[in-house]
Amino acid sequence: MSAERYNRQIILKGFGEEAQQQLLRAKVLVIGAGGLGCPALQYLAAAGIGHIGIVDDDTISLSNLHRQILFTTADIGKLKVEVAAKRLQDMNTQIGIIRHPIRLQKNNILDILSRYDYILDGTDNFESRYLINDACALLNKPLIFAAVSGFEGQLAIFNTPDHLTPSTNYRDIFPIPPDKGEVANCAENGVLGVLPGILGTMAAAETIKLIAKIGQPLTNKILSYNLLTQEQYTINISHGGSYTLPKTVDEFLNMDYQDTSEGPQGYxxxxxxxxxxxxxxxxxxxxxxxxxxxxxxxxxxxxxxxxxxxxxxxxxxxxxxxxxxxxxxxxxxxxxxxxxxxxxxxxxxxxxxxxxxxxxxxxxxxxx
Amino acid sequence: MEIELISFGKIAEFINNQNIELDGIADTDAFKQYLENQFPALKSMKYKLALNKNIVQENTEITNSATIAIMPPFSGG
Structure with a gap:
């Protein structure tokens, strides 16, 4: 490890050499190389997270560029995972970047998640978010959750106990997913590029805090952020109990995540x-x-x-x-x-x- | 009694942050019913209440000058 590269954070009081070593040993999986994933990936890679996995099966389109800041106009049509991995590797040659150009589904997610210590969910739909939540709960993996809607964002850390509360998960707040079209529909998908930029960066910060054991990460808390007012509101999460969370691999594989690409759905x-x-x-x-x-x-x-x-x-x-x-x-x-x-x-x-x-x-x- | 109401996301589009006077509403179950009567759009939405910054998981007494937050799930990225 080149101490010079990380000098400005190593000399930081309360961080230091030991914290830097912890980052270097950590394996972080970022799911979704989009508006949230791009800035999160940039800061995680720059900070020296030793192994970073990127999951995304999508290609870059013109309307991605206002918020997905790892990509250039010349990258349109290319796989996000490939372009992101190259950019990050060029930026930090001392870390390992692992490409997963796939869509996570019930039958592959447990295998991939089990190779990492921390999971950052930067996806853009409820099917993926519940799939990831349940997989992380089953595997007992800390999950850093970030999401946006309109001019607002949510940020939380799940599956990580603190001194007050055993670990909680997304279903403790929202036990079942919204019906299709209830929340996310095409017409409502507008977003100012800087919003996922902020939330993705905050998610990277929480990941670094968790790994380096500094500060008070948002464990068992969910933070609401409002871009228009710069207000934040933090809510404490406790156990909900009345929901179905798969406790075994078999139960997990029998869950219905409405994964449209999973079939046999008919259409x-x-x-x-x-x-x-x-x-x-x-x-x-x-x-x-x-x-x-x-x-x-x-x-x-x-x-x-x-x-x-x-x-x-x-x-x-x-x-x-x-x-x-x-x-x-x-x-x-x-x-x-x-x-x-x-x-x-x-x-x-x-x-x-x-x-x-x-x-x-x-x-x-x-x-x- | 008076409580402070805070809402987020899509819910904030039809429920403004405001102080409201609550009479005859003693707990969060009754408050939920009151909210859904006042704002029928809520009935078909997923949301969670937080009382004084704590997620409401079971019926809880509401006391004067409490803050209640109404939060919908976000999925965008």
């Missing part, structure tokens, strides 16, 4: 190239489930408009097309629509949802 999530193929079939209907005020406006000759608010009425009518492709802004509402369609039609029709939505495949939709 299929597709990318733009599959969309093009389906578009050429006579028996395909393309349905835009966004509300009528949303932009960009698509060609109504090609895309049938059925906003989610009118979807029930549409479902009560019959239509002849066999292939049904559902499209929305980010591919979240279209999954809810696909589930509803699948439930009604079963094998009678082929149902598809465009993964990532219009934003992800903007070039496809806006080409002249």
């Amino acid at each position: 299929k999530e597709i990318d733009a190239s599959e969309l093009v193929k389906l578009q050429q079939l006579e028996s395909t209907i393309l349905i835009d489930v966004r509300e009528r005020h949303e932009v960009p406006i698509l060609d109504k000759q090609i895309f049938t408009q059925v906003p989610m608010s009118e979807f029930g009425a549409f479902m009560s009518k019959e239509f002849y097309q066999k292939h049904v492709v559902l499209i929305c802004q980010h591919g979240i509402r279209s999954v809810a629509a696909a589930e509803a369609m699948q439930e009604k039609y079963g094998d009678a029709k082929k149902i598809y949802s465009l993964k990532g939505g219009i934003v992800k495949w903007r070039d496809h939709f806006l080409k002249p």
Whole structure:
């Protein structure tokens, strides 16, 4: 280890050589190399965390760049994990960066998490967050949780006991996930880039505090942060009890995390190239489930408009097309629509949802 | 009695931070019912209450000048 590189934190009163050694020995897994993951990764790597794993199966798109600050315009289309790993390795050549270009699911998460000491959840959906929470609880791994909504953020440390309370987990606050569309839907996904930047950096700080055993990390607490007022509000978490947390691997594997890519869910999530193929079939209907005020406006000759608010009425009518492709802004509402369609039609029709939505495949939709 | 109400995220869009006068509401169960009557949108949402900065896990007595926070889950990243 080059002491020179870390000199400014080693000379810090209350930190020192021993804390630096602890960082170097630590293995931290950052899940999601997005708005939260990018800044967290930068500071963890710069601080000298010895082994950093990055999990993300997504590629970089133009609308990521305002908040996912490890990436440049030239990186669009590349795997986030690959670009992030290279940037971080260039910045700090003395640490190990491990790439996991996969989507965490029930059948792979326990294996990956078990290789690390600390887990930082920077994902962007409830399915992943409950999956990660339960896996961390099962494996007894400290979980640093950060999330944003609008101009606000939440930050917490789970599965880590303190001198007052045995360890708590996310289900002690929110025992069951919200229904699909209850909280996160495509139209509500707006975010000022600096907000996940702040929360991701705070998550990195909590991780470093935990590892180096300094200060008072947010164990058994959840902090709410408001960007517009710069106010913070911290709530103490205690055991809730009335929820299902898998206690064994078998129980875990039998949980339902509504992981859409896990199958067999009936409908299929597709990318733009599959969309093009389906578009050429006579028996395909393309349905835009966004509300009528949303932009960009698509060609109504090609895309049938059925906003989610009118979807029930549409479902009560019959239509002849066999292939049904559902499209929305980010591919979240279209999954809810696909589930509803699948439930009604079963094998009678082929149902598809465009993964990532219009934003992800903007070039496809806006080409002249 | 008077309590201070603090809300977060989507809930703050329809429940402002405010001091409210509570009469005949002695505990958090009754308060939850009162809230959902006043703000029916809450009924279909997941949220958690905190009384004086402690998560409410069971029915708890509310005393004068208490602070109650209403927190929804966030998932964005």
